[in-house]
Amino acid sequence: MKKIFYAAAIIVSGFCFSQEKNYGIKAGFFDGIVTAGYVDHGAFINFTGPNISFKNKDIKILIGMLPSLRIKEDKSEGAKNSTIIPTLGAGLTFIYKKFALQVPLYYNTKTATQDGAWKTGLGLGYSFR
Numbered sequence: 001m002k003k004i005f006y007a008a009a010i011i012v013s014g015f016c017f018s019q020e021k022n023y024g025i026k027a028g029f030f031d032g033i034v035t036a037g038y039v040d041h042g043a044f045i046n047f048t049g050p051n052i053s054f055k056n057k058d059i060k061i062l063i064g065m066l067p068s069l070r071i072k073e074d075k076s077e078g079a080k081n082s083t084i085i086p087t088l089g090a091g092l093t094f095i096y097k098k099f100a101l102q103v104p105l106y107y108n109t110k111t112a113t114q115d116g117a118w119k120t121g122l123g124l125g126y127s128f129r
Contacts (some may be wrong), residue, residue: 010069025054030060033093035102042072045119046104048093060095060127066104093125100125 025027033048051064074080091104102123110116 010023025052032128033062033095033100033125034128035093035100035123037102037104037121037125039070039104039106039121040072040081040108040119042070044071044104044106044123045069046089046102046123049088051093058097062093062095064093065090068101068104068106070106083097089121091116095127098127100127 046068
């Protein structure tokens with residue numbers, strides 16, 4: 001049992017005290033990434049919000065909240081919603097060097113004609129960091 005403990009301690013310390021530190025998992029509040037894309041017959045512009053990220057050299061993967069502006073024309077009869085709606089999404093963002101690919105999820109609430117449902121989108125963006 002002691003040998004297993006010592007072997008595990010050596011392996012963990014090798015990862016923790018290695019010379020190169022180009023990888024790691026960390027939490028962040030804003031990563032300086034702006035994306036634009038398409039979701040549910042409309043567009044979105046968003047910024048990365050609170051997230052958990054993994055970085056390895058030039059590649060970074062984020063999973064987190066996406067404060068957004070959704071741009072979608074309301075084609076219903078009678079009273080209409082605004083064309084630009086602030087909303088909060090969640091999703092994955094893949095960054096290679098300064099370019100970002102994003103897969104956001106937005107929730108559309110229940111209406112008189114539709115059930116509530118999650119909608120998946122796709123966006124491209126830029127990382128300012």
